[in-house]
Amino acid sequence: MEQQATSSPTRSPPLPRDELPDSPVVESPIDRTALGDRVPFMLRSWEMAAFVATSSPEIAKDLSTATTRRLVGLMLLDLPPEILIDILFHLPFASVVICQRVNRHLHVLIYQSTDLQYYVHLGISGLVDNPRSNLAVSERLSLILARERRWDELEFDFHKVVNITFPFRAATTTLSVGVFGGFAPEKCRYMRIPSVATEEVKWREVHTEQKIVSLLPGFYEPDLHVLITAQPRTMHTDTAKPGTVHYVRVHLSQLSTGEPHPDVRRATISFETREKFEDPKIFVRCGGDNMVLVLQDFGGTNRPEDQVLVYEWKTGELKLSFSAPWDSYYNLLFLNTHIFLLPNTKTGNLEYWQIPQSPSELTPSQPFFLLSLPCLCSGNTFQYITCLAEPSAGPFSASKPFYTNPEHAIAVFYVHILCLDQFSAFISFDDPPEPVPYDQWGPPVCRWFGGNPRQWLKTTFGQKCIILPLLAGTEGAPLTLLDFNLINVAKTLAAEHHIQATVSDEGGWAWVDEGYRAESALSGDYAENGLGYKGKDKQFTLQSHEAGGPRSNPPADVTETYNSPRESRPQPRAIIQTMDPLNDPEGCFAYTVYSSLPYTVRSSRDKYRFNELMLDEEIILGI
Numbered sequence: 317m318e319q320q321a322t323s324s325p326t327r328s329p330p331l332p333r334d335e336l337p338d339s340p341v342v343e344s345p346i347d348r349t350a351l352g353d354r355v356p357f358m359l360r361s362w363e364m365a366a367f368v369a370t371s372s373p374e375i376a377k378d379l380s381t382a383t384t385r386r387l388v389g390l391m392l393l394d395l396p397p398e399i400l401i402d403i404l405f406h407l408p409f410a411s412v413v414i415c416q417r418v419n420r421h422l423h424v425l426i427y428q429s430t431d432l433q434y435y436v437h438l439g440i441s442g443l444v445d446n447p448r449s450n451l452a453v454s455e456r457l458s459l460i461l462a463r464e465r466r467w468d469e470l471e472f473d474f475h476k477v478v479n480i481t482f483p484f485r486a487a488t489t490t491l492s493v494g495v496f497g498g499f500a501p502e503k504c505r506y507m508r509i510p511s512v513a514t515e516e517v518k519w520r521e522v523h524t525e526q527k528i529v530s531l532l533p534g535f536y537e538p539d540l541h542v543l544i545t546a547q548p549r550t551m552h553t554d555t556a557k558p559g560t561v562h563y564v565r566v567h568l569s570q571l572s573t574g575e576p577h578p579d580v581r582r583a584t585i586s587f588e589t590r591e592k593f594e595d596p597k598i599f600v601r602c603g604g605d606n607m608v609l610v611l612q613d614f615g616g617t618n619r620p621e622d623q624v625l626v627y628e629w630k631t632g633e634l635k636l637s638f639s640a641p642w643d644s645y646y647n648l649l650f651l652n653t654h655i656f657l658l659p660n661t662k663t664g665n666l667e668y669w670q671i672p673q674s675p676s677e678l679t680p681s682q683p684f685f686l687l688s689l690p691c692l693c694s695g696n697t698f699q700y701i702t703c704l705a706e707p708s709a710g711p712f713s714a715s716k717p718f719y720t721n722p723e724h725a726i727a728v729f730y731v732h733i734l735c736l737d738q739f740s741a742f743i744s745f746d747d748p749p750e751p752v753p754y755d756q757w758g759p760p761v762c763r764w765f766g767g768n769p770r771q772w773l774k775t776t777f778g779q780k781c782i783i784l785p786l787l788a789g790t791e792g793a794p795l796t797l798l799d800f801n802l803i804n805v806a807k808t809l810a811a812e813h814h815i816q817a818t819v820s821d822e823g824g825w826a827w828v829d830e831g832y833r834a835e836s837a838l839s840g841d842y843a844e845n846g847l848g849y850k851g852k853d854k855q856f857t858l859q860s861h862e863a864g865g866p867r868s869n870p871p872a873d874v875t876e877t878y879n880s881p882r883e884s885r886p887q888p889r890a891i892i893q894t895m896d897p898l899n900d901p902e903g904c905f906a907y908t909v910y911s912s913l914p915y916t917v918r919s920s921r922d923k924y925r926f927n928e929l930m931l932d933e934e935i936i937l938g939i
Contacts, residue, residue, distance in 0.1 A: 400422075443720060446719060538577070544609075566609070611625070619643070622643070636669075655670055656671070659729060692904060778933075781797070805892065
């Protein structure tokens with residue numbers, strides 16, 4: 317820090333430490349040991365002058381040598397407010413919150429600064445600012461506060477019912493960044509989710525001559541719509557029986573117009589499957605300019621190898637391709653725009669793959685990092701592992717002032733285990749990286765829930781997860797929100813201990829309406845839901861958290877108690893068990909699996925019955 321300050325041509329070299337005059341320190345009545353080393357409570361003036369010179373070059377350029385020398389005798393709080401605010405902007409938002417709590421002058425300064433309040437609330441809410449938004453900072457701050465109040469209350473600005481006129485199948489429908497869509501063999505339909513109750517719903521329809529096998533209805537900034545078709549072709553070989561390959565086309569169009577996307581060099585990317593695919597299933601995800609396709613023969617008997625293809629969708633360039641034994645990969649997720657994760661069903665590992673960012677980079681032949689899932693007992697195998705993390709990494713549109721931060725989104729893995737007497741050997745690779753055992757990485761960042769997916773619905777976006785029991789009585793059941801935002805966990809925990817010296821830890825679960833415990837809502841014994849319904853047009857209901865609608869006043873205290881759970885919604889509770897064991901009655905795992913990722917749980921006042929549930933930025937979609 318000293319070296320950077322002395323290198324500036326507008327400043328004289330700083331005095332040696334032993335020649336510096338004794339200067340006051342910024343004292344605080346707060347117990348410093350409780351806060352750790354995150355905030356320097358004893359900040360000498362020479363350090364402050366160097367920090368101003370290095371962290372704020374625009375301000376430092378305007379300071380003369382004489383001004384810099386005068387700063388040496390000042391305390392932190394003697395600096396002009398605009399310099400203090402600029403310094404605070406260079407701190408993590410959590411440090412700004414701590415500064416606001418330890419000093420009255422800083423408290424007033426931060427509280428009265430709309431820019432700092434917006435910066436802090438972005439961090440608290442797990443959001444990222446959109447610098448291209450035309451809204452003023454004060455308007456953005458108001459929208460954030462309104463948005464978080466609506467989530468805290470788990471109530472909605474409007475309900476809207478929209479008819480689905482095509483045959484509904486959960487496997488062929490998806491909700492992505494405000495766009496809902498589904499496809500049949502030769503056509504797909506999609507619509508933008510309305511943001512207000514009066515907005516008209518407009519369905520778009522695309523017809524093809526080939527069979528549709530995958531759909532990505534929307535992607536943030538590029539206004540991209542991805543439709544994938546596959547056409548079988550007979551492949552004549554030396555054998556008596558001819559084989560079949562599929563000619564795959566990836567259609568890249570503009571979501572808003574339906575026309576070929578203006579940023580692409582080729583509106584269609586085409587390739588042939590290398591093996592005898594009988595019933596190809598393709599998973600597609602986009603991250604920035606990269607698009608990853610996972611090809612699998614879902615129902616065939618030939619069992620060809622799975623294929624993974626990575627394209628730059630704007631140019632159509634194939635940047636990476638590799639294969640794996642049949643039935644290895646079922647899905648993928650982007651961690652950032654150039655790193656994606658593949659759960660490997662054969663090995664029980666989470667594979668981290670790097671996408672080359674330039675032609676000069678070497679093409680990877682294996683994942684650069686592996687995380688191991690808990691070991692299974694002998695005779696048990698992973699049947700399949702799917703994953704989901706929304707939103708995906710990528711640029712943001714200018715239409716909204718802020719977005720959920722993809723880096724903070726929780727990743728959900730659905731792990732299905734097949735318990736058999738026979739043992740399937742794990743696949744080995746040439747000199748692969750050594751996988752990190754689950755016990756060394758998993759417990760503090762994971763939360764395992766046991767249960768049958770046919771017993772409850774679940775959907776995630778960002779750090780939030782919504783769950784709903786299937787067929788929980790004729791009146792339905794409340795929506796339950798699991799919030800994995802650690803700041804909300806800390807706030808809820810502080811509120812609980814503020815009002816209750818001792819808290820019952822029976823099972824560690826918070827209760828919801830009608831005496832249900834969250835554990836019961838997750839793993840209760842419900843009847844089959846009949847998802848195979850083939851009746852007439854279905855409907856789905858939109859529950860919107862969009863700011864601006866009428867809202868009720870929040871309770872004065874988050875720990876306020878109620879006379880009856882039927883009259884009012886219970887308040888959120890924090891689930892913070894450390895090393896919580898997974899209930900494993902079937903004995904799937906070789907040892908007890910622990911997890912301790914904390915979260916808060918709360919429930920809605922109203923009750924709902926749905927066959928499918930989806931969650932987007934500020935929309936809950938029930939079908």
